Amino acid sequence: MHQATYDLFRKMIQDAGGIALGDDKIPLLRSRIRGRMTKLKLDTPEQYLKQIREDESGRELTHLIDSIATNYTFFFREEQHFNSLKNHVIKLLRKGQKKLRVWSAACSSGEEPYTIAMVVRSAIMELGARDVDAKILATDISTKILREAVAGIYRNEQISRVPPALQQKYFKPLTSGRRECVQVCEELRNMVTFRHLNLNGKTFPMKGPFDAVFCRNVMIYFDEPTRTKLVNRFAHMMADGAPLYVGMTESVMGYCKELPYEEPSVYIKK
Ligand SMILES: C[S@@+](CC[C@H](N)C(=O)[O-])C[C@H]1O[C@@H](n2cnc3c(N)ncnc32)[C@H](O)[C@@H]1O
Known part of the structure; x- marks a missing residue:
């Protein structure tokens, strides 16, 4: 791929997704767009670039972002955050709060928001709190990964980090077809609303207020101005x-006066 073509792709990806690709990522880009080029029967990256520009629906641009974004995630990833969330939720419930809203701001295939749902549900059950309206908003730029998240179907080994009691409670084996899989139960799926959202987009349709925000392992792809703007929006x-x-x-220390550092990877709204 010519440097000039790479620079055009890079700008397109930066403008549309806020993802900042470094100077040395030509091989990465080439391998990530290969699948779409084969599907579209295109021979060169230049032809693919032209196709994206000519697609007024923006669908091909979404495919491009989908192929660049890394979706790696797992249940109970960085577990201390979930312990902290549980303590925070218990504190709010003890104060009598009846409405809880949590945002998983780059939710990938759903493991993060479903983990949040399990933790919030456990806190509610432990306290025996009644009539609590608890909802999780889960957003991502990748429409492809959001479809997987909504289905909530995982291979058995993907839930190995979920404590056995929660596996029993919140996952049901799929009996027809994919025998080795489980599906997140309806109760949890009903707590989570999945939406397509670009964290680098012009406007956010929701206002909050959120009682907790998870924005993990995505800002590493953004440049500093994008990160600063996003943290202030949060x-x-x-x-x-x-x-x-x-x-x-990751660290966003000093990015926003209203979100001072509390401990590594945790910032508390003042
Ligand atoms: C590595 S995953 C992180 C998933 C989860 N938060 C975790 O920590 O396990 C990064 C996710 O960020 C999403 N993403 C990348 N750029 C984005 C953007 N501009 N807006 C929203 N989501 C984005 C990707 O599609 C991907 O699903």
């Missing part, structure tokens, strides 16, 4: 005292 949609969880290897 702050406006969070309730006082709400935690923002970022990936364990």
Whole structure:
């Protein structure tokens, strides 16, 4: 791929998805777009670029972003965040709060929001709290991965990190066809609303306030201005005292006065 073509792809991906590809990512881009090019019977990256530009529906651009985004995730990833969330939810419930809203802001194939749902549900059950309206908003830029998330179907080995009692309670074996799979039970699926959302988009359709926001292992792909803008947008949609969880290897320290550092990867709305 010529450098000039790469630069055009890079700008397109940056503008549409906020994903900042480094100078050395030509081989990555080439391998990620190969599948679409084969499907569309195109021979060169330049032809593919032209096709994306000419597609006024924007669908091909979505395919491009889908193929670049890394969807790696798993249940109970970075578990300390879920312990912290549970304590926070228990505190809110003890104060008598009846409405709980949590946002999983780059939810990938659903493991993160379903883990949140299990943790929130467990907190409610432990306290015997009644009439609590608990909902999780789960958003991602990839429409392909969102379809998987909505289905909530996982291979048995994918739920191995879920504590056995929660596996029993919230996953049911699929009897027809895919025998080795389980599906998240309806009770949890009803708690989670999946929506397509670009974190680098112009407007967000929701206002909040959210009692917790998870934005983990996605900002690493964004440049610093994009990250700063996003963290400030989160702050406006969070309730006082709400935690923002970022990936364990990420830091947004000093990005927003209203979201000061609490401990590694946790920021609390003031
Ligand atoms: C590595 S996964 C992280 C999933 C989960 N948060 C976790 O920590 O396990 C990153 C996700 O971010 C999504 N993503 C990338 N750029 C995005 C953007 N601009 N807006 C929304 N989601 C984005 C990808 O589609 C992918 O599903």
